[in-house]
Amino acid sequence: MAKAPRPLQAFFAPVRALFVGDASAGILLILVAAAAMLLANSALAHEYHQLFHGNLAFTPVAKLDTLHLWVNDGLMAIFFFVVGLEVKREWIEGQLSSAEQRRLPILAAAAGMIVPALVYFFFVQGEDPQLIQGWAIPAATDIAFAMGVLGLLGNRVPASLRLFLLTVAIVDDIGAVLIIAIAYTAGIKLAWLIAALVVVGIMLALNRMRVATVVPFLLLALVLWYFVLNSGVHATIAGVVAALTIPMRGKNDDTMLEHLEHGLAPWSAYLIVPVFGFANAGVNLSGLGLEGVFAPLPLAIAAGLFFGKQVGIVSAIFIANRIGFAPRPHGANWPEIWGVSILCGIGFTMSLFIGELAFPGYRLLIDEAKIGILLGSLCSAIAGYTILRMTTKHPGADRNPPRNI
Known part of the structure; x- marks a missing residue:
């Protein structure tokens, strides 16, 4: 069969990329977010809201009496468990296993969290004090x-930049988990917290005893989640803590942790995160109007994601490279680094999650936060893709890029 002309191949390359490699999970999230927004602004808006926020006829856990709570406090604990497995593996045996490898991602991720927060403060200063949260x-x-989005570019982007984006995102996840644990924890119930710490101690003991099956760890992780849920600390933290107790090796020195991660990662990427996105991305714009869309809160979030992320990360890389603290990603030019830094402003899943925690009970503020997240993430995705598409000159780059989480 005759090959398609080169112009046609180039035209359809992004379409092919939708169904292969790194793109599929991200494209699924885009479609899910779009579906949630459409439903929330359609004749089915009431049904959509009731599906997730209506009280359940039966729930085995009293604190989780809506489907929305089960998604955010239950399913997302599994997502954070997978994040914890990824972090532990990368820190011990992966791309963060040496001080030299950690320097640039940690510095860039830190700057990419601090500068957006400062941009946010700039926009909300003098406004409602509640917005500070x-x-x-x-x-x-x-x-x-x-x-x-990076996957849509195929093999045009150098492998070093793909790896850089992955490692920055992993460090970013660590920072987000710490923020949730410290800044968004309700009143602590000491008895439940002590019970949770006892379970963690048992899991660590099993690790030291080199227990070679994941079953007891998973059962204890479920108990830990229940105790943390009732302790006042956000339940998803249990997922990360439980993951850190899983042994790296099992029977016959096989990679026990990695096998578990590989088994759960597709469920996390293609079921849990899309369900979370569908449950949280929908916001009814009719009640907000232009005043709500361009209110201080959504503008602060959008500006923090779009401007704060790229300024923080590019500045950190430039300074680190200039003073010899850490070299910039190998084989990448500055326009490419800029483009990838803009892509770091896509804050969909974790930003939506933190938005729910920041304004509990304030539906209007949560909806405004969602608008800002969607706006900032969309701008970052479009601008980052456009810049990389125009500046990348690596058609022969690694065709087997690092695996997604």
């Missing part, structure tokens, strides 16, 4: 969404 919303990067 949302400072961490633009600090997060959505790894699946960002890698999905």
Whole structure:
């Protein structure tokens, strides 16, 4: 069969990329977010809201009496468990396993969280004091969404930049987890917290005893989640803590942690995160109007994601490279680094999650935060893709880029 002409191949390359490699999970998130927005602004808006926020006829856990709570406090604990597995593996045996490898991602991720927060503060100063609680919303990067956009470029982007984006996002996840644990924790119930710490101690003991099956760890992780849920610390933290107790090796020195991560990662990327996106991305714009869309909160979040992320990350890389602290990604030019830094402003999943925690009970503020997240993420995705498309000159780059989370 005759090959398609080169112009046609170039035209359809992004379409092919939708169904292969890093793009698929990110594209699924885009479609899910679009579907949620359409439903929330259609004749089915009431049904959409009732599906997630209506009280359940039965729930085995009293604190989780809506489907929305089950998604955010239950399913997302599994997402954070997978994040914890990824972080532990990368820190011990992966791309963050040496001090030299950690320098640039940690510095870039830190700057990429601090500068957006400062941009956010600049926009909300003098406004409602309640808005201060949302400072961490633009600090997060959505790894699946960002890698999905990067995947649309195929092999044009150098492998070093793909790896850089992955490692920055992993460090970013660590920072987001710490922020949630410290800044968005309700009143602590000491008895439940002590019970949770006892379970963690048992899991660490099993690790030291080199227990070679994941079953007891998973059962104890479920118990830990229940105790943390009732302790006042956000339940998803249990997922990260449980993951850090999983042994790296099992029977016959096989990679026990990696096998578990590989088994759960597709469920996280293609089921849990899309369900979370569908449950949280929908916001009814009719009640907001232009005043709500361009209110201080959505503008602060959008500016933090779009401007704060790129300024923070590019500045950190430039300074680190200039003073010899850490070299810039190998084989990447500055326009390419700029483009990838803009993609780090896609904050969909984690930003939506933090937005729900920042304004509990304030539906209008949560909806405004969602508008800012969607606006900032969309601008970052379009601008980052456009810049990389115009500046990348690596058609022969690694055709087997690092695996997505």
